Amino acid sequence: MSSSRTVSWVSSILYGAVLVSGVYYDLAHLGHDPGRFGPLPSLAGLLAGIASLFALDLIERRRHPVRTPPRTAVLLLCLRLLLFVTVAALDGSGLSRILLVLVPFTAYFAFGRKVSVASAVVCVGVVIAGYRLTVPRWYADPATISDLLMICVGLVLTVTMAAVAVGEREGRARLEQANIRLSAYAEQVAELSATAERVRVARDIHDGLGHHLTAISVLLEKAAAFGDRDPAVADQALADARASTRSALEDVRRSVRTLRTPESTRTLAESLADLVRNMDDPELAITLEVAGEETGHDAKARGTLYRAAQEALTNVRRHAHAGRVSVRLTFDDEQARLVVTDDGRGLGGRTEGFGLLGMRERVHLAGGHLALTNLDRPSTGTRLTITIPRPPPPTPTPSPPTITSACTVVAVPSRGDG
Incomplete structure (x- = not known):
């Protein structure tokens, strides 16, 4: 200007x-x-x-x-x-x-x-x-000196006023720039939030719907294989496939619902038991062990562990060609620990897919650690280990001090007339 x-x-x-x-x-x-x-x-x-x-x-x-x-x-x-x-x-x-x-x-x-x-x-x-x-x-001349002093004072005041005006103008310019940057940051935050929500929905669809579709595919193959040899087994497989379809539909609805809906009151152990029971496969024996109390571990950690176990079992069924898989979940005062071990063919140098990537993201967001290793034994196999620390207990709010007062009553005997 x-x-x-x-x-x-x-x-x-x-x-x-x-x-x-x-x-x-x-x-x-x-x-x-x-x-x-x-x-x-x-x-x-x-x-x-x-x-x-x-x-x-x-x-x-x-x-x-x-x-x-x-x-x-x-x-x-x-x-x-x-x-x-x-x-x-x-x-x-x-x-x-x-x-x-x-x-x-x-x-x-x-x-x-x-x-x-x-x-x-x-x-x-x-x-x-x-x-x-x-x-x-x-x-x-006193009048001339007075005029000169007044001019000097006027010049000093003028320079001061100009400095204030320039400072105000620069402050407004900085404020406008800050508003522009703030608007840009707000747009970035909105974009990142939308991206995070899309990633979350993608993880939920992959981990939940993908698991159920795999189970449905296996059950339909089982029904087709036993259709002529054992109709009862085939009918049961179809019934299980229908049940898995309903579970998949519920997972989809849960994924698109807002987070305002209260979480299920079922424990993680109960959810894992249902997960293992619904993955009935004559070629894969699954054992589940749960130790400790999950009280004190937050819902985010429990949900992460459930999705990790679900994705791990799905991967074992799809890729491991395993005969046995064990799921062990342990809770203690410091952490929750999930270990999924199978006797399949191991990693074999394969790269991580979207499911394992989503699992790592979930564990990282929950503040935990994920490790996937080959077993060093003749039958090979893999071990997935996830640990999520237990959050510290909330600090109790100190109650305001109670002010008490005490007084001592002294009884003074009455004085007689004498």
Whole structure:
């Protein structure tokens, strides 16, 4: 922002005040003090000088509506100083010297504090030079010294006001930039939140629906295989497939429901027992062991452990070609620990898929640790170990101190008449 646009209203008020004062002084025939800035004031010259200042401000605003180039600003500042001195020389009232305060005020906005202070010193020098030319022994004249001191005080106040105005302008600019950055951060947070929600839904669909679809596929294959040999087994497999389908539908509904819905009141041990029971497969024997109390472990950790066991059993059924798998869940005062071990063919250098990646993300978000290793034994196999620390108990809120008062009652025996 250029200086003229910043102080246009200030300069216009000062121009008008000087013009009114000069016209009144001339029309009232108050005479002219020969010890001031020149010969008999010329009203026409004063009007021309004030009109030139107004025109200069108007031209700058039209030529440079956004910001005045530095070289042009220097030229305009010098031209204004020359016009101020000229108007002061033509104004017999002496009020026009107040226009000099516009020089450091304008310079502060255009060039900064150092140039503003330097221009204020130049203005003081100009005033002193005028006194030396027009007032004999000006340094001994109390009125002249008083005027000089008032001009110096005005310049100091002007520089201070300009500093405050510039600081406020820069503060507004910083606030606008901060608002822009805050809006950008808010958009990023919204985008990240949406992404996190999409990832969460994708994990839930993969871990829940993928597991049930795998179970349904196995059960349908079982029904097809036993359709002719054992119709009862085939019918049971179809019934289990229908039950798994209903469970899959419920999982989908739970995934798209908001988190306002209360969690199930079933324990993790009960949920894992149902999971193992629904994965009935004659070719895969599953054992489940649960030790310890899950009280004190939060719902997020329990949900993470359930989804991890679900994904691990699904992976064993799909890829491990195992005959036995054990699921052991242990709760203690420090952590919850899930260990899923199978006797299948091991990792075999395979890369992790989306299911294991989602499992790692869940465990990480719950503050836990996941390890997947090959078993070092002839039958190979894999071991999945997940540990999630138990959250510290909530700190009890101290109750306000109870203020008690005690008083001692002393019984004084009555005094007899004697």
